[in-house]
Amino acid sequence: MDVGPRLKAWKPRSNHEMVVCIHHSTDFEVHRNWLAITHSLPISQWYYEATSEWTLDYPPFFAWFEYILSHVAKYFDQEMLNVHNLNYSSSRTLLFQRFSVIFMDVLFVYAVRECCKCIDGKKVGKELTEKPKFILSVLLLWNFGLLIVDHIHFQYNGFLFGLMLLSIARLFQKRHMEGAFLFAVLLHFKHIYLYVAPAYGVYLLRSYCFTANKPDGSIRWKSFSFVRVISLGLVVFLVSALSLGPFLALNQLPQVFSRLFPFKRGLCHAYWAPNFWALYNALDKVLSVIGPRGFLRCLTLCALSSFMFGWHVHEKAILLAILPMSLLSVGKAGDASIFLILTTTGHYSLFPLLFTAPELPIKILLMLLFTIYSISSLKTLFRKEKPLFNWMETFYLLGLGPLEVCCEFVFPFTSWKVKYPFIPLLLTSVYCAVGITYAWFKLYVSVLIDSAIGKTKKQ
Amino acid sequence: MEKWYLMTVVVLIGLTVRWTVSLNSYSGAGKPPMFGDYEAQRHWQEITFNLPVKQWYFNSSDNNLPYWGLDYPPLTAYHSLLCAYVAKFINPDWIALHTSRGYESQAHKLFMRTTVLIADLLIYIPAVVLYCCCLKEISTKKKIANALCILLYPGLILIDYGHFQYNSVSLGFALWGVLGVSCDCDLLGSLAFCLAINYKQMELYHALPFFCFLLGKCFKKGLKGKGFVLLVKLACIVVASFVLCWLPFFTEREQTLQVLRRLFPVDRGLFEDKVANIWCSFNVFLKIKDILPHHIQLIMSFCFTFLSLLPACIKLILQPSSKGFKFTLVSCALSFFLFSFQVHEKSILLVSLPVCLVLSEIPFMSTWFLLVSTFSMLPLLLKDELLMPSVVTTMAFFIACVTSFSIFEKTSEEELQLKSFSISVRKYLPCFTFLSRIIQYLFLISVITMVLLTLMTVTLDPPQKLPDLFSVLVCFVSCLNFLFFLVYFNIIIMWDSKSGRNQKKIS
Secondary structure (H helix, E strand, C coil): CCHHHHHHHCCCCCCCHHHHCCCCCHHHHHHHHHHHHHHHCCHHHHCCCCCCCCCCCCCHHHHHHHHHHHHHHCCCCHHHHCCCCCCCCCHHHHHHHHHHHHHHHHHHHHHHHHHHHHCCCCCCCCCHHHCHHHHHHHHHHCCHHHHHHHHHHHCCHHHHHHHHHHHHHHHHCCCHHHHHHHHHHHHCCCHHHHHHHHHHHHHHHHHHHECCECCCCCECHHHECHHHHHHHHHHHHHHHHHHHHHHHHCCCHHHHHHHHCCHHHCCCCCCHHHHHHHHHHHHHHHHHHCCHHHHHHHHHHHHHHHHHHCCCCCHHHHHHHHHHHHHHHCCCHHHHHHHHHHHHHHHHHCHHHCCCCCHHHHHHHHHHHHHHHHHHHHHHHCCCCCCCCCHHHHHHHHCHHHHHHHHHHHHHHCCHHHHCCCHHHHHHHHHHHHHHHHHHHHHHHHHHHHHHHHHHHHC | CCCHHHHHHHHHHHHHHHHHHHCCCCCCCCCCCCCCHHHHHHHHHHHHHHCCHHHCCCCCCCCCCCCCCCCCCHHHHHHHHHHHHHHHHHCHHHHCCCCCCCCCCHHHHHHHHHHHHHHHHHHHHHHHHHHHHCCCCCCHHHHHHHHHHHHCCHHHHHHHHHHHCCHHHHHHHHHHHHHHHHCCCHHHHHHHHHHHHHHCHHHHHHHHHHHHHHHHHHHHHHHHHHHHHHHHHHHHHHHHHHHHHHHHHCCCHHHHHHHHHHHCCHHHCCECCCCCCHHHHHHHHCCHHHHCCHHHHHHHHHHHHHHHHHHHHHHHHHCCCHHHHHHHHHHHHHHHHHHCCCECHHHHHHHHHHHHHCCCCCHHHHHHHHHHHHHHCHHHHHHCCCHHHHHHHHHHHHHHHHHHHCHHHCCCCCCCCCHHHHHHHHCCCCCCCCHHHHHHHHHHHHHHHHHHHHHHHHHCCCCCCCCCHHHHHHHHHHHHHHHHHHHHHHHHHHHCCHHHHHHCCCC
């Protein structure tokens, strides 16, 4: 049965759609435009098309993904696939796009399941809700940031983070080649994950290419395996070839790179220096002692450092640090404490993304839900150890409440709204920056201390 | 209770689902000239704010009764007045006399939805939380799961936050009444229930069980001593609360009569539109609405209603118990729904609330009933373009119930509280051992039919000769289900003896 005409028959009145539609961000138009570009134009035009200001600036695998989606989209609303239909947003377009995000989240759910398998259930409570696996799955699946960025603001981070978590899970399960392959694929979907590439690179080199360690944990140089290095390199090369190959053949590589790394935005070359240098010392120490957990901390540190020192970083990038950190939080009390500070301030910093009145109750309710659940469940999990927060941290986190009240409820009615409209954003950014920096610092210190303790233990 | 934070999480989930549903369309959106219930509520704010009390229920040049005239008791009018004061503060255009008719805007929708949320948060949700905390012989986890399932019940969320009504106020007051009466705070319970009746007259569906239960308690305490004192006190409370609510309308006889005429429109006929009750379903085969004269219809529905609820009520007077009270609430409200006069499809919520209260005792049947009750409102929900929220909330509710109560493992005769009934039947029919099997099959058939009908209604066009085919089918199927439930709940009540209670396993 042809579904198209049936769905057309269920046609809403166009007038009051505007009354009932929730505000959607420009990201809807961005993705609609990419659907249009990949569907209507040949490959040679994909990275040259500039009718809309939202040009294609993700790597080729994402473009192919939009191409496949567009073939489903045509059954919903053919008009959205016209490149010249700028800002076209019929209700069926919105429906299709929202459904595609939900559908792709299946991959995220699968990845969360795989990650939960890697968590050991040593601290088994009597009930299901107290098991680390359950807490972790709730923290990941109901992550406030991911929910509002993907499903309200609109992006496809769900399945991308799914790929990342899956690759982490494979590394935990010592299936290094699969992990590397998945990460390479991920890079060609969204190049922002380059931020954490050093962690992957050094870990794979260290734990996979050097097949054995000396008794004290440092590198046994003689155990370097050329075969493994080459096979890793081959995997990465093949994936890149699949992705960039067609554009290489068309001599369009410079154009693609100029879209991915727009120099005026200075995305790439400005951040490498402080990030890599700052981390290099920690990397080797950590990886020599702790293994996959160390890799996770390294990854989180990479993501956080790039968030802190990177150039033109979007606030959504904090999710890149929060999600891997969730995996660490159910393991140790110290990590749980850092995770809670990071996640609460990080999520609060996403508030300015949703600024319309109908969305206000939703973001407050979801934030309260996630924060109350995460704090209370982790506190219950680690109740036998010292309290998770000291008085200073508690005070800081509680301060978020009055801050929100001031910015969203009090400020709009004051006279400063006209003269200094940027004050709420400024306050939010500064307050959250304090928390995120503090979390970064604590994580860094704990990584260094643990590696030192580990070294003395081995000796 | 120790797991307070989990209960907070449950309430937050309930609030989130409610607000998300409220972002959808409402009744009569963009449909002049009459619009829908949303416009009715806005209009009542306009009337109560701009006109003096004496004119609220009367037809005049300023108050055109055929255009959404007030037809709920005074408490609704006072609530509308309160909302109107807030509306005046934000934007007077929303309630300007005459000129604000059909006013629709994003800001106004936000305001109206917020009023529903606040009323819910103040009255209904605390009642649910307190009720679940007061449940006896259940672990804390089950109490929290119970609260989650009740708060996720789709019917109430879709009608209040989608279609747009304030059922949570009247149902909340009724629930406070149940709480008070079950916990032996009879006076407070009665007061709360009187407030419920004075908010929406449909709460009278619950009045008989309250009356019978309290009367039974008085009898038990002895009519010559404490019982009589209690009876007098209750009577005073009821009279006082009614007088207080109706005070402005007691000044003239004509005022009181007019309000009563608006509340009980006996001229409007046996039923209106499509509703899942007996008369509407019977009308498919035999047009009784047109054949029978008006007063005969009234007498017929009166007789059927009272005959069907009498056994349970009498038992409640003779053996007042908290459990019996809750089940009698269900069966009474269901009898009224099926047989009474001028029933609207939303009145099924009056049955759903008591069923939610017995969710922990018979999870399988309660979940089944609550699903059917949501399904029975399908034509209304489709008219308001709430298909997506309906499907999503129904699935969420179903999943919550299945995981919280493991309902599919609780289908034995004992779990369904049909053990004493089966034993009685087996005295005459020794081979009657397949009751739970039958019920499981019926459940399967019911769910498949509901899913199929939903799919058909959404995807297919009805034939030209029968444009209402799908609504009628939905009502008919729901009615059959409800008849089955009526019989089932009455069986539980009548066969619930002391020996039965000892055999019941405590979960």
